[in-house]
Amino acid sequence: MLVAPGAVVAGVFRRVMVSAILVTLPLAIAVGLVSVFTRPGATVLFALGPFDATLEGADFAARVVLRLVVMASALALFGLTTPVRALIADLERRGVSPRPAFALGAVVGAVPALAARARDVRDAQRARGLDTEGTVLRRLAAVVPLAGPIVLGAIHQVEARSLALEARAFGRPGRRHLLWAPPDTGSQRLARWLLLAGLAAVLAGSMTGFLPRLP
Amino acid sequence: MALELRSVSYRYPVYRRLALDGVNLRVDDGEIVGLAGPNQAGKSTVCLVACGLAPASIGGELTGEVLVDGVSVRGLAIHELAGRVGIVFANPASQLSAIGGSVFEEVALGPVNLGLPVDESVARTRAAITALGIEELAERRPDRLSGGQMQLVAIASMLAMRPRTLVLDEPVAELDPDGRRLVGEALRSLARAGTALLIAEHDRELLASLGARVVAIDAGRLPVPA
């Protein structure tokens, strides 16, 4: 409910929804299939062999999938709108080590580079006659020549980068005096408090029975 | 004596043969030394040993002494080594941290990591950027620069930690002629300003234009046995 408007405001709505849906799709399919066919229920929609697809099952599946999509899109919104340096700076200010954030940021930041690398690998192998447009069997055979250089080369690049970073004292224990802190305006602080208060209210409401039980 | 390798032998982890075998190398304060030799002779290994990444970061066995500013660096942890000797590699893009929003922040990363107070970090960053002549790039995004410009940022990033010696492993090998010119000019002005440089390079013209004293390495040996 909050994620969607947030994403619209940040201008990344489409990207958030696309990544959220892509990420949850395999899980959603699996959960959906299992729930629809195996959850106990009275109203049978249709039958497939020994399995009955029930309305209750479909209802359950729909709610689970919706929850998954919401979680995934919240994460995606966070990932797409938070610059890594803001995360690192903020964590450090609060006394938390920045290294996990950097590691995460490096992984996320590596995605476009990895995609570019994958394209280059595909081009290079096609130039050597690898058929990526043929039959399914042909394309299966193409997996190793495509995956190999992507993975190996990516590892190489990570090694090179970490050497250079170590030479710049990255990972040195002790406090750092950062040049830049992410801006924390009055309205941002207010929004944080409101969100937390809202969450507390919802939890209290569902526990006292005032609101329908949270799934 | 800015940098000295005394009878240094080094073996990479897992490999059995010695990558360096009794290497003797001296770089005086403010001197420019070129390291020439065929590929696989040990040029890159000398660079890694000189800045301490070998063995402190990548492991392996080192015998002999590595002295920076007259002091042995044996046994020091990597973060204790940082800033004593700067190192620049051939590939410009892989030396960027990818978390610096601007060239200024990228160059400042070293001093900040050293735990320096803010005004000191800023002062050192400004000085390094001026020394490399990249003031007009200060607000640009590092990943949008040309190869030569990225390499200047990489050099500035090391320089900001105020090492007396800079070690460069084929700094212009992956650059186009424009980039080579840019980096060559920057190295010339660094040399004039008194930084000691150890440059592993095939490009003899670059070494000559820097007035470098060229030493040759072959099969891990320096000097090469007659």
Next chain:
Amino acid sequence: MIRCEGLVHAYPDGTRALDGLDLSIERGERVAIVGRNGSGKSTLVRHWNGLLRPTAGRVLIDGVPTEGRRVAELARVVGLTFQDPDRQLFARTCRAEVAFGARNVGLRGRALETAVAAALDGVGLAGRAAANPYDLGPSKRRLLTLACVLAMRTPIVVLDEPTMGLDTLEIARVSAVVASLATEGRTVVAISHDARFVASSFDRVVPLDAGRVVEDGPPG
């Protein structure tokens, strides 16, 4: 052999990597393409094996337009090496790596073995045939990718920065390979920043700037 007529390649945002480029390369020529990064060199050569398609204009290989021809098919005529060797090496041994391309273009049995052995020998890696490519240094891996394209025995051979990071001996090897390809009647095109290599091994230099040919002629 290779003909570009009014070749235009534009990105989705409208910028033109190639801006109406005309070029003609005859069979057996040794041509070097030079120009600063961003002048369109890599974009140009990728049109010759179909990896990129023209936005406007056309490309003819051996008199036949590339339109409608698949990359796998054009790869039998135009062999292309890439600037970063590590973006294509995947096999466990050098021999298997070199055989990959050769097999893809249809070589089998004795012909395949001979082509692989000759290619490895040509780049001086005959003794490392059973070694893992990643046990060789980066410069030898670059020579290995050269062997990979040699074994494919294509009439046209295109090399992207074949001497980057190579020492004097290794560069001499590449020059020798270019020379022997020329004596076999093959067409050799190289993208290179190495002025000395270009002057010694090629008889024609095609400079590119902003997606067009500037002035065509023998090495100055």
